[in-house]
Amino acid sequence: MTTVLVITAMAIFLTMALALIRAFKGPTVYDRIVAVNVFGTKTVLIVAIIAEINGHYDLIDVALVYALINFIAIVAVLKLAKQRDLATAGEGDITDG
Amino acid sequence: MVEQILNFLSIAFLLAGGIFGIIGGIGLLRFPDFYSRLHAAGITDTLCALLIVAGLLIQAGIALPSIKLLLILLFLLFTAPTASHALARAAIVDGVKPVLVNDSNDPPTSAEAQAGESSSNT
8 A cells, every 4th residue: 555655656746846847947927826836736745645654644734734825825926926015906906806 | 345445446546646646747847828737737736636635535544634634625625726716817817818729820929928038039
């Protein structure tokens, strides 16, 4: 069973490497944000898998908190990249719906 | 017997999740414009997370860690599509144009959004 978990972890590491290449290549800032979003989600999964591999189930809390922070960080970075300011609510805000 | 079936299901879920993750990574790297990249990344992100956490859930059995895994699954299921939606909306408000079949002989229009950086061609 550990073998399967390690294989899955390797697949996720490969995905993270591909996402990092896209994050470096760009070309727009949104491509980079998508790549960082994928990277963050895969980090949550890799932490959960590592917790399962070595039996340290406390690490699942880390994965849960990482999932929470990742979403907030993506939305905040998106708003910062678009509005240049976290306090404004200008025309075409991403929270308009 | 039941143990073996659950083990097999868990292995299948984990491997399928890994494969979907790699497919999403390749799509994110190779697709031509921003929206198709977002499509590849957004869909496989949700599916990969769902499959892998489901596989881990079967391994963990009924215990406190599986409740936390279930919470992670629930949260990822809500936030991944929301983040994709916010990204697509921000990009389209910012004027990033999708590449269509008709203008395939033009240079990719997503470069226009960052005209300051890539002004070397033309």
